[in-house]
Amino acid sequence: MALKNPAISPLLFEVSCIYTIAGHINTLNRCESVRYFGGVDSNSGDELAGQYAYQKAQDCESIADSLVSHFDALREAGANFDTAAAMAEAQRCIQLQK
Numbered sequence: 862m863a864l865k866n867p868a869i870s871p872l873l874f875e876v877s878c879i880y881t882i883a884g885h886i887n888t889l890n891r892c893e894s895v896r897y898f899g900g901v902d903s904n905s906g907d908e909l910a911g912q913y914a915y916q917k918a919q920d921c922e923s924i925a926d927s928l929v930s931h932f933d934a935l936r937e938a939g940a941n942f943d944t945a946a947a948m949a950e951a952q953r954c955i956q957l958q959k
């Protein structure tokens with residue numbers, strides 16, 4: 862079971878549908894003026910993508926190795942984000958969890 866990490870957007874604990882998450886990622890990346898979205902302060906959709914992948918990867922044997930597959934799942938759900946920025950955010954979450 863995934864542990865709550867203070868670096869993770871509360872939105873990810875409230876929304877379980879990957880298509881809804883993908884929509885939030887796209888909205889955040891498309892509209893720079895959206896900083897407070899759905900009750901969540903967020904800097905970018907890229908960060909939300911990284912946090913989502915990190916959260917989902919917690920149940921996997923190797924968090925770092927499974928991040929890419931979770932990024933792929935987000936893309937299949939329609940999310941558009943910068944993989945390098947999302948990976949940097951996921952790595953930040955990993956470091957905060959230690």
